[in-house]
Amino acid sequence: MQPSPTRDLIVGLFVAVGLAAIGYLSIQVGGLSYKGPGGLRLYAVFNEIGGLKTRAPVSIAGVTVGQVVAIDLDKSMRARVTLDVDRKLVLPSDTSAGIRTSGLLGDQYIALEPGAEEAPLKSGDEIAMTESALSIERLIGRFVHDSGVEEKK
Amino acid sequence: MRLTAVETLGLRTVSLVAHLGRIAHFIGQIALDSVRPPFRFQRLVGEVFDVGVLSLAIICLSGATVGAVLGLQGYTTLSRFGATNSLGAVVGLSLVRELGPVLTALLVTGRAGSAMAAEIASMVTTEQLDGLRMMSIDPVDFIVKPKALAMLLVMPMLNALFICLGLFGGYVVGVELLGLDGGTYISSMENAITWSDDVAGTLLKSMIFGALVGFIATYRGYTAEPTSAGVSAATTGTVVVGSVTVLLFDYVITALWGV
Numbered sequence: 001m002q003p004s005p006t007r008d009l010i011v012g013l014f015v016a017v018g019l020a021a022i023g024y025l026s027i028q029v030g031g032l033s034y035k036g037p038g039g040l041r042l043y044a045v046f047n048e049i050g051g052l053k054t055r056a057p058v059s060i061a062g063v064t065v066g067q068v069v070a071i072d073l074d075k076s077m078r079a080r081v082t083l084d085v086d087r088k089l090v091l092p093s094d095t096s097a098g099i100r101t102s103g104l105l106g107d108q109y110i111a112l113e114p115g116a117e118e119a120p121l122k123s124g125d126e127i128a129m130t131e132s133a134l135s136i137e138r139l140i141g142r143f144v145h146d147s148g149v150e151e152k153k
Numbered sequence: 154m155r156l157t158a159v160e161t162l163g164l165r166t167v168s169l170v171a172h173l174g175r176i177a178h179f180i181g182q183i184a185l186d187s188v189r190p191p192f193r194f195q196r197l198v199g200e201v202f203d204v205g206v207l208s209l210a211i212i213c214l215s216g217a218t219v220g221a222v223l224g225l226q227g228y229t230t231l232s233r234f235g236a237t238n239s240l241g242a243v244v245g246l247s248l249v250r251e252l253g254p255v256l257t258a259l260l261v262t263g264r265a266g267s268a269m270a271a272e273i274a275s276m277v278t279t280e281q282l283d284g285l286r287m288m289s290i291d292p293v294d295f296i297v298k299p300k301a302l303a304m305l306l307v308m309p310m311l312n313a314l315f316i317c318l319g320l321f322g323g324y325v326v327g328v329e330l331l332g333l334d335g336g337t338y339i340s341s342m343e344n345a346i347t348w349s350d351d352v353a354g355t356l357l358k359s360m361i362f363g364a365l366v367g368f369i370a371t372y373r374g375y376t377a378e379p380t381s382a383g384v385s386a387a388t389t390g391t392v393v394v395g396s397v398t399v400l401l402f403d404y405v406i407t408a409l410w411g412v
Contacts, residue, residue: 010202014209024317026352031343031348
């Protein structure tokens, strides 16, 4: 087969377009990014995490600043959630964490609320104040139960 | 006389093992020739042209159509649950995880794999491969390797293009025709698809499919009977065996790695 510049050019263009498509899928759609040497590792212990999943976003005032890396059970049978948060953030040590739901039936995420202390949270610290997931089923159950008791009286 | 049944069984077993050995030898030869000079870069470029560039039109058209249909079907189903905001996630996940790699592989098998098998088979028939051997050029290195490698390299690119065009098709139907919010479509798609679970899986799948289709097409052509019926049998065999193998491996990969 003789070398042909036109064919080579077309093949080159094809490969460039193909690689660009792979790149678009990986970076834009798949959200692949170089994270550097890891973010701030924080731990938070909750009584009830509801439907929280790994890779759920961690946000402050609605701005996503990290994600849930791992969820496991600690010795006292509570849920221990590992958070990976942007390293550049300086969070006060009395920051609290809560599990919220986006919309009525949306996915669950962790909302951090910075406190007022001077000392910052370091990597590996545990967030002391946590607010568990609000379980709508439990709320409804309690409401139904309570009203049933009142009717009997 | 009573031994005949046992003899037949023995013969079958031996021929099966011999067949598997030939397949393994063929794959090993391609793999070895790929890492050993001469690399025959010009021939590879030519094959990439045949497999990739000439398949572009059918891949792009099919991708856009499949995406548009997914958008329409997804919208109809999701609107029953009032969840049309998740249309981007539905279209994106189905394309990336399943439809992109599988349909691309099936289309490429039909479009380029059959042509590949027919080309090699007719070379066998007209004794061109023997001619190459006479000039002490290994036909596996000269003919088969560039074709199989081109398949392996081109498949992930065509798959990515198929998915991009599909996402675009879904966007056109969902946003332009059915009036969903464009930002919601894109953000639900980008939130649902992750690199490690979905995009890496689609690339892995399409590379495995590319290797499989490349191997099946070249092997069918290379081992074709040197008759005109042999050429047609090689072409048909490539399309049938290739498509079934792709679908089978799709299930196995999904079951094993959950992608």
